[in-house]
Amino acid sequence: MVSVAANPTRQFSPHSRVAVLLPLPLAGLYDYLAGAHHLHPGDFVVVPLGRREVVGVVWGEGTDAVAAAKLRPVTRRLECPPLPEVSRKFVDWVAGYTLAPPGAVLRMSMSVPAALEPVRDLVACRVAATPPAFKLTEARRRVLAVAAALPPLVAADLAREAGVGPAVIKGLFEAGALEPVPQAPPPPFAHPDPDHPGPVLSVGQRAAADHLCEAVAGGFSVAVIDGVTGSGKTEVYFEAIAAALAAGRQSLILLPEIALSAQWLERFRRRFGTLPAQWHSELSDAKRRDTWRAVAAGTAKVVVGARSALFLPYKELGLVVVDEEHDAGFKQEEGVAYHARDMAVVRGQLGGCPVVLASATPSMETVTNIAAGRYTRLHLPDRHAGALLPEIGLIDLRRHPPPRGFWLSPLLVAAVEETLAAGEQAMLFLNRRGYAPLTLCRKCGHRLQCPHCTAWLVEHRYGHGGEAGGTGRLVCHHCGHHVRPPTACPECGAEDSFAACGPGVERIAEEAAHRFPAARIALMASDTVAGPQAAADLIGKIADHQIDLLIGTQIVAKGYHFPMLTLVGIVDADLGLDGGDLRAGERTHQLLSQVAGRAGRAERPGRVLLQTFQPSHPVMAALAEGDRDAFVATEAEARRAAGMPPFGRLAALIVSGPEAAALDDFTRKLARAAPRLEGFQVIGPAPAPLALLRGRHRRRFLIKARRDVALHAPLRKWLESAPPPHGIRVQVDIDPYGFL
Template sequence: MLPLPLGGAYDYAVGAEALQPGDFVEVPLAGRLVAGVVWGAGDGKVDAAKLRPVARRLAAPRLPEVTRRFVDWVAAYTMAPPGAVLKMAMSVPSALEPVPPHLGLRLAAAIPDFKDTPARRKVMAAAGRLPPLSAADLAREAGVGPAVVKGLVEAGALESVELPPPPAFASPDLAAPRAELSPGQQEGADALVAALGGGFSVLLIDGVTGSGKTEVYFEAVAACLAQGRQVLVLLPEIALSAQWLDRFRRRFGVKPAMWHSDLGDSTRRKTWRAVASGEAAIVVGARSGLFLPFRDLGLIVVDEEHDQAFKQEDHVCYHARDMAVVRARLGGFPAVLASATPSLESLANVQAGRYRLVHLPDRHAGAVMPDIVPVDLRRFPPPRGRWLSPRLVEALEEVMAAGEQAMLYLNRRGYAPLTLCRTCGHRLQCPHCTAWLVEHRSAGRLICHHCGHHIRLPPKCPECEAEANFAACGPGVERVAEEAALLFPAARIAVMTSDTCSGPHAAAEFVRRVSDHEIDLLVGTQIVAKGYHFPMLTLVGVVDADLGLEGGDLRAGERTHQLLSQVAGRAGRAERPGRVLLQTYQPDHPVMRALRSGERDAFIAREADLRRAAGMPPYGRLAALILSGLDVGVVESYARTLAKAAPRAEDVQVLGPAPAPMALLRGRHRRRFLVQSARTVNLQALLRDWLDRAVPPKSVRVQVDVDPYSFM
């Protein structure tokens, strides 16, 4: 199997070295050498005389059998080429090569004559009393410069010796004192620990924000590590995990191995090999951590399991939460899902008896849930040109006067989502996408959030040529922060978005500043909802609570409820009570009523009834086919061909083709089909048969998304 989007495995002859399934090898392909994995015995269909031999076996640990089965399973379910899935397991090509030896210096067995100096005598004395050290360490111990050590090596007075490599990661301290658990937390932790001895199972920790879910599953992590097995913890936003990592260090005394796209190649190489050898006991990572070659994985934890960030929507379309459950089943060990707002899919699995529920209904250490109050913008509108209601401004004034902290939440980056010409109404749009350009005033740019295209604000309208007559329409977080600065000139205000927290270090510094009360008012997008604990934060104001409720997304209500619940959960997490104000034009919407009353279960039951009646997931199956190409005529022609070949079967409905809401994305024109079916239908087999009967032209890309989350 090659890590390329090919239809299957290729046959090669065994070369000079004996091979086993899972061996990493180099093979010739199209005039070059490509790394791949021995998947199994050939089928004998190719004449042996035509087979090209494997060039060499690579010095890397074998890809475990369970990982190979996982690759096959994910490829079959997502309908992605197996090689494209394998590529995620081979994401660090340099890790397949042997590790460079770790060399130290010691006194030569026979020391030749050499020019003696005081500095050289210091080095020789240090080398005589210490074990072999690297050149840099030896120079430091002797208190001399590296050139002195280099000169002694060249003179033959010091010789190199290969040293055992230092440990890649420190071992967690399982005897370190743990946090004191409440009776409810202890009961949940005991259930998780007991599951470790019972093979495959799935446990859902359903706990309100601040209930201590992390400390509960840390007990299962400790128990699994004590058994000598490895642990994987998946977080939705690994760049924003600073507080989680602090809690882990306090509990286990060390940092875990990290896995995410911001790591450098050398760190990724070290981590990949440490996972494969079993040296990395615990890995904390983004969704791609599922495809690491664990030698003996014994537990997977998916924190914030409801989060949409676990869904990958390009290349191989998969949901990491669901694939984590599959990986646990293939490995025969438990998976733990944790959330304050579990997904309807997970709750349906609890009701069906497939998952076990661990319920944590109370906040830890006596903290109480915040009061949630909708602010009807029809009755209490902001002043013209402003975005904060008088009710919210009044609450902010009270918090500032009390010396506490507040947060304003708006899930819109930048200054304004739309810029138009006051003279002719022309809207500044991305030339490559069906999207308006978003003004980022702090950066002096108009930016497309889909393809990254950016321009400066033009001096005149490209349509009517009116000069300097553009209007910024609607608020983004920068505009809200600007308004807050006018209202509270003495307040220390900061904006927290993916633009201002571009990596783990920036996020950690931001969290430190809030925790140390260097910030009075935090203005942010959805990343501020990711499980942070700020004891002095007592007020959360949601600037536009209706954002996300419209658009035809089947999960719009559920997702809005989850997001606003998570944002609200940032308030009043310590001894100070919290308040949440939701600015809305729809105070009687079911989502707003559920948030105000705290009756989440009734809201979820209503959502479930609506989905069940419509045959939508999790009570039915859904898949999307997205056709894209540079030539809109070719894409539309193939869409019509595909429509004519659409399956006509009982319990199956094909919707489309229709232009995708994002009909142009990164210069490619897009058309979409939705396929809805009963749960009893083998949807993948149906889709394969359909696509086999209508093969696309080479210029058209067909992306299959089984269980779609986004409908753009």
């Protein structure tokens, strides 16, 4: 790989060699002749590749490895801003760290091909300077009067202002009475106002905000806003955004659930007078194109987005914020495997700008970096405006079990009834989508499984909006395969023999409707909320107290503020503690702490009840006692003793293929070539827990190394020594977060 640090402003004259990186998972750079073009590093160019043409980026000077006579010239240079030098450095860094092809990383920066095409000027209308003779009607007279009185308008706007149809405008153009006026399109985003009045900060918030504002002017640093739920972390980093705006620089805020961030966006609008640019998968193609261009031009001053927003071509990025930095949603598992929190720190370092991490339950990695002095901790121990943290209690399901066929303990049912009777709101939380996680035949025990994955089919009875969906469907949550429930068992032929086993969030909603018939109930899960607008509408109803009882999965834990919500009941607090996941305890503690934080965020005190079969588990004890630090210390000691992250290094190889026998042959060959180094352990191959996923068989290697042992070089050499045959893929996951 050619370093982009070498001669970043060099101009390549016609007929010189240039190295072009293509947004494809290929081996590296391809050399071309500049042809008739004057090119610079970062220019987007169209080049021939085989029989087709593709868009790539000039990465640097070409080599002499191929004779000039065999090189093909660049077809054309695209008239758009070049990919900034820091973006090219970032692509190289991410590719080197994740062991992914650089072109696969570049593709994330070139995710909107239409944005690279020239921006078309709008065509407005004005009265011709010397109009010829033409027939004048009342409609035409109105159009000409409006056109003479107003600045040039596009045809549709002029027709609307004059109260006529588009045919009238077209006729005036054809008659020569109107003439076109090219106009640059308006900026897609208003500039947020850093001086727009904001809320009054507490003494603790102001001290933290002042630290961040100073950091904005001081180059790269990492600060962690470690504040309890409801402590006003968002308002603190808003002050840093204001400082970046005042300095004329761009800000990026990463959220784990951008499509469900209606309350965050409204808080931003109140603070800065307008909404920020948004970047997520729900945007239309046109909006993505306009946003990409505005980021590259520097006119999108604040961007809030999902993890992919990190790879946008910022012209002058001055601040990066990762909100809820602990959230596992920042880890990308497919394609290029990376953690957006860690890559955000790298992006800040490469660009010389500060990074802010915010969480009520910081990740173990972040806590370790604070202890080592690499990150600065800004502690907010109190809720804003004097609100109290909720009281947390445990319901021992061994002593207070639900009645047979139900899932809510009598103690939790009584608490919900008491809360609703007081005119307040309650929430029931279960982090399991659907109606039931397993469907089996009562007669023979046959379980309905996905034909493409090693996973049980999950019954769903509710559609978008949380409404009951009739007879329901069976869905695979991994590949999306879905079928209607069969009327007869495919194994034994028994009719109407299938039973739903275990509760999903839809089943809890069914029980709640039975137990609390007068309550207005809403269901909130990722498959019942159809996009950002539906989420915003539902959140608005909850905030306006049009909903009495909210039932949801982990998306209800994302920082929402509901003043009348005073009770949170966690139906299965043990869910997620088992399964052999390295981070099971940490993740459960984080998730349940976040869910608990929804209760009592205003002047009304809140309480949280956790249903558990393991009340003595360290996670449950820490939650009940409110002693996060003791749990973190215990967890850290266990990880350190085992040499596990963040005190050791992990990597995973996921090898997949369509045929199990061929896959096993290759993984045995790969195992024989594995490095044998001190402090570097290769475990496997073994079938992945999801041994079949989307029709492909999967095997895993786990690589465990000491912190002081190089990980990347041995891995790269190992993979180069045993290239996979056709049809078999090897994915590298440095610092894996999931183990499926």
